[in-house]
Amino acid sequence: MTIPARAMGEAIDRVDGPDKVRGLARYAFEHPVDRPAYLYPVQSTVARGRVIGIDCRQASSIPGVLLVLNQYNAPRTNIPAGQGELNILQSDRVAFRNQFVAGVIAETSEIARHAASLVRVDYQEEPHDVELGGDRDDFRVPTSIAPQFPVEVNKGDVDAALESAPVRLDRIYLTPRQYHNAMEPHTTIALWSDEGLALYVSTQGVSRIHDVVAGLFGLEPARVRVISPNVGGAFGSKAHANPDIVLTLLAARMVPNRPVKFALTRQQMFSQAGYRPPTVQRIQLGAERDGRILALSHSSTSPTSKLEEYAEHSTRPTSTIYAAPNLRTRQRVASLDIPTPCIMRAPGDCPGMFAIECAMDELAVECGLDPIELRVRNEPEVHPGTGLPFSSRNLIGCLREGAERFGWEARDPRPRSRNEFGWLVGTGVAAATYPALRYAGSVATIRADPDGRYTVLIAAADLGTGTWTALAQVAADALGVPLSSVDLRIGDTAYQWATLAGGSSGIASWGTAICEAAGQLRDRLGRGGSVPRQGVEVTARAPENPYANQYATHSFGAQFAEVRVNADTGEVRVPRLLGVFAAGRIVNPKTARSQLLGGMTMGLSMALHEEGVLDSRFGHVVNQDLAAYHVSCNADVGEVEVCFLEEDDPYVNPMGVKGVGELGIVGTAAAIANAVYHATGARIRELPIRLDTLLAW
Amino acid sequence: MDVEISLRVDGTEHRLLVDTRTSLLDALRERLGNTSPKKGCDHGQCGACTVLLDGRRVNSCLALAVAHQGAQVITAAGLATDGALHPMQESFIRHDAFQCGYCTPGQIVSAVGMLEEAAAGWPSAVTPEFASSNTSADGGSGVLVEDEIRERMSGNLCRCAAYANIVPAIREVTAR
Numbered sequence A: 001m002t003i004p005a006r007a008m009g010e011a012i013d014r015v016d017g018p019d020k021v022r023g024l025a026r027y028a029f030e031h032p033v034d035r036p037a038y039l040y041p042v043q044s045t046v047a048r049g050r051v052i053g054i055d056c057r058q059a060s061s062i063p064g065v066l067l068v069l070n071q072y073n074a075p076r077t078n079i080p081a082g083q084g085e086l087n088i089l090q091s092d093r094v095a096f097r098n099q100f101v102a103g104v105i106a107e108t109s110e111i112a113r114h115a116a117s118l119v120r121v122d123y124q125e126e127p128h129d130v131e132l133g134g135d136r137d138d139f140r141v142p143t144s145i146a147p148q149f150p151v152e153v154n155k156g157d158v159d160a161a162l163e164s165a166p167v168r169l170d171r172i173y174l175t176p177r178q179y180h181n182a183m184e185p186h187t188t189i190a191l192w193s194d195e196g197l198a199l200y201v202s203t204q205g206v207s208r209i210h211d212v213v214a215g216l217f218g219l220e221p222a223r224v225r226v227i228s229p230n231v232g233g234a235f236g237s238k239a240h241a242n243p244d245i246v247l248t249l250l251a252a253r254m255v256p257n258r259p260v261k262f263a264l265t266r267q268q269m270f271s272q273a274g275y276r277p278p279t280v281q282r283i284q285l286g287a288e289r290d291g292r293i294l295a296l297s298h299s300s301t302s303p304t305s306k307l308e309e310y311a312e313h314s315t316r317p318t319s320t321i322y323a324a325p326n327l328r329t330r331q332r333v334a335s336l337d338i339p340t341p342c343i344m345r346a347p348g349d350c351p352g353m354f355a356i357e358c359a360m361d362e363l364a365v366e367c368g369l370d371p372i373e374l375r376v377r378n379e380p381e382v383h384p385g386t387g388l389p390f391s392s393r394n395l396i397g398c399l400r401e402g403a404e405r406f407g408w409e410a411r412d413p414r415p416r417s418r419n420e421f422g423w424l425v426g427t428g429v430a431a432a433t434y435p436a437l438r439y440a441g442s443v444a445t446i447r448a449d450p451d452g453r454y455t456v457l458i459a460a461a462d463l464g465t466g467t468w469t470a471l472a473q474v475a476a477d478a479l480g481v482p483l484s485s486v487d488l489r490i491g492d493t494a495y496q497w498a499t500l501a502g503g504s505s506g507i508a509s510w511g512t513a514i515c516e517a518a519g520q521l522r523d524r525l526g527r528g529g530s531v532p533r534q535g536v537e538v539t540a541r542a543p544e545n546p547y548a549n550q551y552a553t554h555s556f557g558a559q560f561a562e563v564r565v566n567a568d569t570g571e572v573r574v575p576r577l578l579g580v581f582a583a584g585r586i587v588n589p590k591t592a593r594s595q596l597l598g599g600m601t602m603g604l605s606m607a608l609h610e611e612g613v614l615d616s617r618f619g620h621v622v623n624q625d626l627a628a629y630h631v632s633c634n635a636d637v638g639e640v641e642v643c644f645l646e647e648d649d650p651y652v653n654p655m656g657v658k659g660v661g662e663l664g665i666v667g668t669a670a671a672i673a674n675a676v677y678h679a680t681g682a683r684i685r686e687l688p689i690r691l692d693t694l695l696a697w
Numbered sequence B: 001m002d003v004e005i006s007l008r009v010d011g012t013e014h015r016l017l018v019d020t021r022t023s024l025l026d027a028l029r030e031r032l033g034n035t036s037p038k039k040g041c042d043h044g045q046c047g048a049c050t051v052l053l054d055g056r057r058v059n060s061c062l063a064l065a066v067a068h069q070g071a072q073v074i075t076a077a078g079l080a081t082d083g084a085l086h087p088m089q090e091s092f093i094r095h096d097a098f099q100c101g102y103c104t105p106g107q108i109v110s111a112v113g114m115l116e117e118a119a120a121g122w123p124s125a126v127t128p129e130f131a132s133s134n135t136s137a138d139g140g141s142g143v144l145v146e147d148e149i150r151e152r153m154s155g156n157l158c159r160c161a162a163y164a165n166i167v168p169a170i171r172e173v174t175a176r
Helices: A017-022 A107-116 A158-164 A208-218 A244-254 A266-272 A349-367 A371-377 A395-406 A467-479 A506-525 A589-608 A667-679 A691-696 B024-031 B087-096 B104-117 B146-152 B163-175
Strands: A037-043 A049-055 A067-072 A100-106 A120-125 A167-175 A186-192 A196-201 A224-227 A260-263 A279-287 A293-305 A326-336 A423-435 A443-448 A454-458 A486-489 A537-543 A554-566 A572-580 A637-645 B002-009 B012-019 B049-055 B055-061 B072-074
Touching: A017 B087, A017 B104, A037 A266, A067 A107, A100 A107, A100 A244, A107 A395, A107 B024, A120 A279, A158 A279, A158 A293, A167 A349, A186 A244, A196 A208, A196 A244, A196 A279, A208 A224, A208 A244, A244 A266, A260 B072, A266 A467, A293 A349, A293 B002, A349 A371, A349 A423, A349 A589, A349 A667, A371 A395, A371 A423, A395 A506, A395 A572, A395 B072, A423 A572, A423 A667, A443 A506, A443 A667, A443 B087, A467 A486, A467 A506, A467 A589, A467 B024, A537 B104, A554 A589, A554 A667, A572 A589, A572 A667, A589 A637, A589 A667, A589 B163, A637 B163, A667 B002, B012 B024, B024 B049, B055 B104, B087 B104, B087 B163, B104 B146, B104 B163, B146 B163
Parallel strands: A037 A260, A196 A224, A293 A326, A454 A486, A572 A637, B002 B072
Antiparallel strands: A037 A100, A049 A120, A067 A100, A167 A279, A186 A196, A186 A260, A279 A293, A423 A554, A443 A454, A443 A537, A554 A572, B002 B012, B049 B055, B049 B072
């Protein structure tokens, strides 16, 4: 059962809006502190090797320099298993180019930066290995990716089914390195004093940072406090503790009682803040002539670092999206001398659905079918991977609603059939899906006061996702009180432990804890009971989902794109995007629409602009700023329309929400690539789609 | 080397000591504690640090503070007067023209500066060549067409990608 909605479903303005439009909302670097010291890092100039000497004399002689931190004087840390990237200044090893090898602490940021340029580091360089060529012999199956999803799926006899299928397709799709590039760089202020450690940090989860930091330095958990009320975008890169946090802590340890401030530069973010690794994906499809899929095989290969394993799980959506009696997915990784990749908006599903949905478009052409009809014919009755029923699934509804809104019926399916004054016009469609996740462990406290106010405390995060607003709406309905009587407090480990804002799981995970606490509070107060003078406080942990093993829980959507390709220059414009989504209950249609619209636009950016270019001679990404790594700007974006289908799902969580942070980016790039094919006849299987590729076609 | 300069920021006069290497952005943020202009790239590539400097929108990360002795600076915090939000700020909230809010003060200052440029008849890259200077931006109607807004606001990146909300938010203000 889901709780009745009164505040939920209301399209109310962001409560943090008035502060944010004036620039008064505090982000990590902006918290006022006394006598801050500033940190600036020194980064390795080799991709692999050993630091054999550090000469700090010149840097140390600059007035205002407090200390040059390096492997010889840095405090020792405990490195948790599987988090080798945090192992900085602990040994002489260099594991990738631009890894931190020293840092300067100074009175001002200008002094720190200048002095850092004077630190001389000598290396014993070793040959490095940074490119994922197909001729390697060290590809391996990742040890595990996300515990709730199998690394690989095998169903039926794929090879035999492919062999005998009347229609066959075998294609390779490539996606490049992509960088989150949140507008707020990764920033930290650390103050180490007799009272313990206080950290202001830009993060998707203060509780996780708290636990990692306490472990690294062997601190009593109660002596560490992490604060992060506002986060200037994250998209996965701020999910985990990154080396910049560790470097700030090492520095703060060395200058006790002085707050140390450290903000990565935009350029440093390209080596320190994770990225979506490039993928090489192979899709093999076997189908009947009427389009029904007989076999589907999907393999994906991506690089990881030698410090940690991260595999881009591009084959995760493959076992969810279409009925395939014979199904096979394969994941491979190889370890290189590069920084560790990490989750980025719709990890796995985003690049994976690019490949699958382009392949489906190719199959539609092969079968002479409308691409929407092809998808309808392959709609599964149960989850193809697990055999579980879906808790709710309305992909067909999204496709049909979108077709009507977009004017799909009038489409002439022949490529190059519309030429408007030198612009080739085409339209494309793709499906979207993302798991409806709910992470265990969040705890909420609710305090009721006799003046009728309810204070809700939980260490949740707002990355721009609208948590400050939407979670208060959830709390109001869980308590059965007006929204105006709820005070929400988040982003601080002074409140109860919370899971991180990731996997579009935030509202589902934190809201479940709040519903549990609210239920206990209401029981405590009894029917119509008044709040005693001293108030009442209840703390409760989110219970497990009793339906967890009975249903497959996923959100779905349909992406439509119109593109115009200049016949002479190959320039691609996207005047129109439409997304129709079935994602459970929508807590705040205003902020949810923005999340989906933002995801779709990031998908446009992925389709046409984004690519980190590695220089294999040196092992770094050369276009490491916002001038050379293009993200969509205002003039790149046209109309973006978002539409929700009503969906009542009693099996996901007490609110009936499925999460909308990632669904919007899934499928968008495929819809655009398919529209480019329709406009031009050019089937581009490598992102980003560039004008030189189109001209050469 | 430190130099004392004076700046008038959001209507308040300040005397402050800056390093000759200090950007106007760092002077505002780190010396004066004005968190309204944001540091997104420090290279003039993202626009998050946009302020009005003597009436014109600039990337404050590309300006050295010491070169702007006596300048008048308006940040998004200073656009709100007597506690009331500027119409552009209200419109951004109503249209949900931001998510994380980090690029937002820069977007809003940029939008306010941009409308003055358009009103003064400054053309943009998408202004038709045949238009006269008075009507180049708005066709004489007083309302900027969407493509003009998109072009003129393209120096302000938004990674949450609220562009499709930013354009109508600005357009609504121009329509008044």
